[in-house]
């Protein structure tokens with residue numbers, strides 16, 4: 543049997559030299575204050591076994607990892623109707639790029655770039671006046687913890703410098719692909735991105751996606767198996783933005799990253815893995831986190847390929 547505890551210890555030692563190489567996200571002032579040289583990793587196996595190392599119990603800002611929650615929720619509520627508003631192709635551009643939107647009539651390439659996530663928030667805002675609360679409730683359910691919260695200081699900090707996201711939202715509004723007000727959608731999106739979890743909590747939160755859409759401990763089906771498979775496919779092709787090809791090559795797992803330095807990766811049918819290290823590479827993905835996942839799939843000989 544694979545000794546996951548020993549493998550995590552090996553990875554923890556291996557990543558140490560990398561912890562000083564990444565750069566924390568600086569365009570969200572609160573995130574720029576986080577110490578880059580931190581690292582945590584947790585594994586949640588579908589049978590309930592958990593393993594962790596380093597700062598796996600430390601809360602961090604999920605940021606774009608929450609795009610997974612808003613997509614899963616919108617997809618579970620609206621089904622294939624969401625695809626009339628957002629595409630399913632990798633963008634090959636930065637997560638906050640505006641260029642394709644103009645050429646492509648305000649329809650974002652996929653739900654994991656900022657434009658696509660804003661459309662998911664818009665869809666959820668049309669169903670509920672408090673879409674941010676709906677996403678928070680969903681996050682609480684999938685990691686089985688009622689004390690998961692927004693970090694309102696981070697949300698406010700992002701809101702104050704959200705010029706690009708405003709620009710993206712206004713452009714989509716002009717194309718008719720935003721049904722609620724720009725202010726409503728940006729407000730909700732900034733709060734959603736500020737949700738904090740630990741690696742241990744995040745690995746558990748991702749387990750339904752490794753389990754064909756069903757939460758392992760409650761057996762509630764969030765997504766049917768086919769929808770869960772599709773969401774995994776989007777994670778592989780679009781979950782790490784313009785680095786998705788390189789990430790698939792190096793790691794070989796569906797994953798979703800965020801500029802807080804977190805990455806959630808899935809081994810379908812087996813486990814969810816969360817890693818956090820706030821130092822980012824130039825594409826906005828955790829530098830040590832990506833390396834740790836690469837080591838994990840090499841050492842465990844687990845990947846989808």
Ligand SMILES: NC(=O)CC[C@H](N)C(=O)O
Pocket residue numbers: 604605606607637638656700707735799800801802826
């Ligand atoms: N890649 C990310 O994590 C980006 C999330 C961040 N809240 C933003 O909109 O810019």
